[in-house]
Amino acid sequence: DGGITQSPKYLFRKEGQNVTLSCEQNLNHDAMYWYRQDPGQGLRLIYYSQIVNDFQKGDIAEGYSVSREKKESFPLTVTSAQKNPTAFYLCASKGQGSRNSNQPQHFGDGTRLSIL
Amino acid sequence: AQSVTQLDSQVPVFEEAPVELRCNYSSSVSVYLFWYVQYPNQGLQLLLKYLSGSTLVKGINGFEAEFNKSQTSFHLRKPSVHISDTAEYFCAVSDLGGYQKVTFGIGTKLQVIP
Numbered sequence: 001d002g003g004i005t006q007s008p009k010y011l012f013r014k015e016g017q018n019v020t021l022s023c024e025q026n027l028n029h030d031a032m033y034w035y036r037q038d039p040g041q042g043l044r045l046i047y048y049s050q051i052v053n054d055f056q057k058g059d060i061a062e063g064y065s066v067s068r069e070k071k072e073s074f075p076l077t078v079t080s081a082q083k084n085p086t087a088f089y090l091c092a093s094k095g096q097g098s099r100n101s102n103q104p105q106h107f108g109d110g111t112r113l114s115i116l
Numbered sequence: 117a118q119s120v121t122q123l124d125s126q127v128p129v130f131e132e133a134p135v136e137l138r139c140n141y142s143s144s145v146s147v148y149l150f151w152y153v154q155y156p157n158q159g160l161q162l163l164l165k166y167l168s169g170s171t172l173v174k175g176i177n178g179f180e181a182e183f184n185k186s187q188t189s190f191h192l193r194k195p196s197v198h199i200s201d202t203a204e205y206f207c208a209v210s211d212l213g214g215y216q217k218v219t220f221g222i223g224t225k226l227q228v229i230p
Contacts, residue, residue: 104152112157
């Protein structure tokens with residue numbers, strides 16, 4: 001079945017440590033997204049990528065970094081500069097172009113990051 | 117710029133009763149509208165979407181929503197809820213062109229009471 005796989009499901013970080021969250025999709029989607037979810041705040045966009053080797057900052061990019069070396073993969077690194085990283089992180093993907101303009105985003109099952 | 121307002125953060129309802137989850141949006145351009153459901157510790161799953169045409173949209177699990185352009189609303193309804201409908205529901209809007217930025221509401225937690 002096609003879908004989005006996020007790993008790990010749960011992740012713990014020590015103070016001052018960088019951690020990388022994995023997101024892989026086999027939907028052949030061009031666009032991929034990272035969201036942060038906090039209670040009562042909905043989803044906030046961290047970074048997005050519309051094509052391989054290109055990505056843009058979202059609304060809350062500070063303290064995060066991404067790469068898009070392959071169409072299938074869009075890993076997110078939470079750096080030590082992110083002072084409040086405890087949250088639920090969701091990855092999504094979507095087809096691009098006029099043929100896919102009315103299609104919704106597809107979501108992975110998320111990674112919950114906690115600080116030790 | 118576009119925005120989404122979900123007017124209720126929590127909605128308790130008895131099993132088999134009807135429910136309406138409210139969503140209002142603001143946008144200077146035409147938009148697509150979506151409702152997603154999220155079960156605990158899972159991602160978002162699409163319930164239904166409005167793109168154009170009929171203003172009454174039917175989705176999965178017996179849910180439906182009505183697009184009202186004059187009131188800029190897209191309320192979600194179900195005539196009879198089940199315990200398994202207990203989840204968080206998100207309304208979202210997407211503009212039509214270019215990057216198609218998606219804006220999500222803050223979510224409404226539906227608690228179905230046995």
